[in-house]
Amino acid sequence: MPRINQIPDDEQAGFDAKVKELEEWWKSPRQAHIKRPYSATRIALLAGVLPQKYASSDMALKLWEQLNEHRKNGTHEMTFGVTDPIIASQMAKYQETLYVSGALYTVPKVVDKIFKSQVWHSQRQSHYRMLQPKEKRAELENWDYLTPIVADGDMGFGGLTSTVKMTKLFVEAGVAMFHLDDLAIGKKKFTVGMGRTVVPTSEYLDRLTAARMQIDIMGADTMLLCRCDVDHSEFITDVIDPRDHKYVQGATVAVKSLQDTLREAAEGGSPDLLATRKEWIKNAELCTFDEAVKKVASESEYKAYVSKLGSGTNSLKDMRAAAKETVSQEVFFDWDLPRSREGQFFYKSCVSAIIERALLAAPLGDVTWARMDMPNWSDLVEFHVAIRKVYPERLFAFGYTGDYDYPKAGFSPEAVKSLPSDLAKMGVAWQVQPIWALQGLNYQTQKFAKLWRERGIEGYVEEIQKPALATSPMTDGFEKPSYSGSYLCDAFWDTVAVRDVGEGPSGTAS
Structure with missing residues (x-):
């Protein structure tokens, strides 16, 4: 192949110009809120030589303006799940956005199919209108078929390489925004039932960083939605990140491990392993380390323990050391005893855990979504108020499940009716009923x-x-x-x- 004859000084000047262009782009109103953990130089090194233009950017800028207008006005967009282009064409008459969810690599393909249909509808409508006399066009239909598509990226479908590839597919397909969550690969639960498993905070942030990096490499304005599924999670895959340690639960009584207990029960022909599990949890007196300290410490000792820890991040090692210095009794705590057969650690879900993860993730994305399948109103208020204290102009998303019993949860018919507008007042500009495409x-x-x-x-x-x-x-x-x-x-x-x-x-x- 022919050799490129390029003067090194010119090559360097071109590269420096590319870096400067990236830095200026990142200062734009659309990008300025994003805090990247890497430099423009790094992205310039990774970017291709031939610049590309993606429709995803146009759709993202459109969505960005729509959602921020809703945020400023305290209003909201209401959409629902769709996978069919025909249904998408009718939604354009009433919805400002479309939501595409699914599994594996089918979602980018569905986005591509729907986006192409949107382009076609816009093309045939424009052609038909321009065939008619100008004075008659005001009477004709004129729908904005280019409805921004929001897509479900799940947990990235694998390691970081898979996340990068999926991001590339989404941008090429024309998506306006897609979301990534912090659920564990291969252990995702779609309901609020037992077994929902999240990954360590560091792994979640790595996923978002990988997606943001690929969007930057492509030079796109594609929006990234940070979804946090900590609410009602029961397990976490690993304890590698000290930021998660205070929410990991352990046995506070020296008992046989849960794995051994369940194995012996199965070998003995026990007809109800769930009951065995429930009894084990009760006997092990499962709780976090802080709760374990509170159980054995006096009031003054516990205050001293909390003071010793301070307000920063503390690993289990730090917490043990603080307890040893401030509490007279030994604190028994073993987070390995309750581990599941797959090795998962028990996790205590609470609003503070959701808030902490969302705050850490926010600088990498454009919108925040705390997946609260059981919409406890006080929890919703606590979460959104806390995030807005740090990020006053933050955009939020919210998803309505298809099986949640609102009356049973204490919501009156009036409260259910006003829920969308009540959420909008807290900045929840994008609201979705994800499973209409199924239910x-x-x-x-x-x-x-x-x-x-x-x-x-x-x-x-x-x-x-x-x-x-x-x-x-x-x-x-x-x-x-x-x-x-x-x-x-x-x-x-x-x-x-x-x-x-x-x-x-x-x-x-x-």
Whole structure:
């Protein structure tokens, strides 16, 4: 291959200019709030030689303006989960954003499919409008089909290399924003039930850093949503990060390990291992180290212990040393005894843990989402108020689950109705019902399937076709040429045939 003949001084000057361009970009209103743990020089070294332009940036800038406008006004965007381009095209009439969730690498592919359909709808609508006389266009439909897409990146689908690859796919697909969470790979739980497992704080921050790095390498404005799933988590995978130590639970009674207890129960033919587990937890008197100290210390000793620790990060080693100096009784605490068969440590979920992680993650992303599947109002207020004290202009997201019993949790019908606006007042500008694509679509399909079986074409005509054709404007479908793209198709062939606007029978103005 040909050798590049380049003067080193010119090469260095070009590189320095690239670094300066990055530094100026990072000072822009869109980027200034992000605090990167790496330099512009590092990103310039990693960036490709040929600059690229991504639609993801345009969509992200659009979303950034939308959400900040909501934040300033105390209003909110309400959207729901979608995986189908046809449904996405109808959402554009009522929603400002779309939410795409799924599994593995299917999400970037679905984003790509929906985004391409958005571009097509914008193209065929613009073409149809411009065929009509100017004075008639005000009466025509004119929807903004380029609805920003927010996507679910889960936990990154593997190590940091996988996170980087996934980020690249998202940017290339046209996503406006995607979120990464702190759940453990291979141990993710989708409900509030037993077993939700988070990774150490350091691993979570590494994921976000990897995604932010790849976005910067691509020179994109793609937004990153930092989702924290600590709420109601039961386990943490590792204790490598001292910042997590005060939330790790251990046995405070010298008992046989949980693993050995469960194994022996299984070998003995126990019919209910969950009951055995529950009894073990009770007998082991599971709690955090701070709680273990409080159990054996006097009031003055515990105050001395807390004072000795101070307000910084303390590892278990630090806490043990502080207790030894301030508490007369020995503090028994063993966080290995309760470890699960997979090696997970028991974790105490609480609002302070969520707040701490969210504050650490915030500088790497643009929006914060504390996944609180059980929306305890006092917890929600405590979390958002705490984050806004540090980041007053922070954007927040919130997801509504499909099975949460609001009345049982004490929410009156009025409180449920006002929940979106009440959240918006705390900066929750983006709100989503993630599983409509599953729960809602299944429910509606089931209703129609039953109708079709029981009433056949008569039921379809009466319940679907007539109402759809009677809407104004008519519900989109293939009987509506302006939506189905027939005008655009004709225009392609007219152009190939060198028939200009106004010359042919393709429906163009003459």
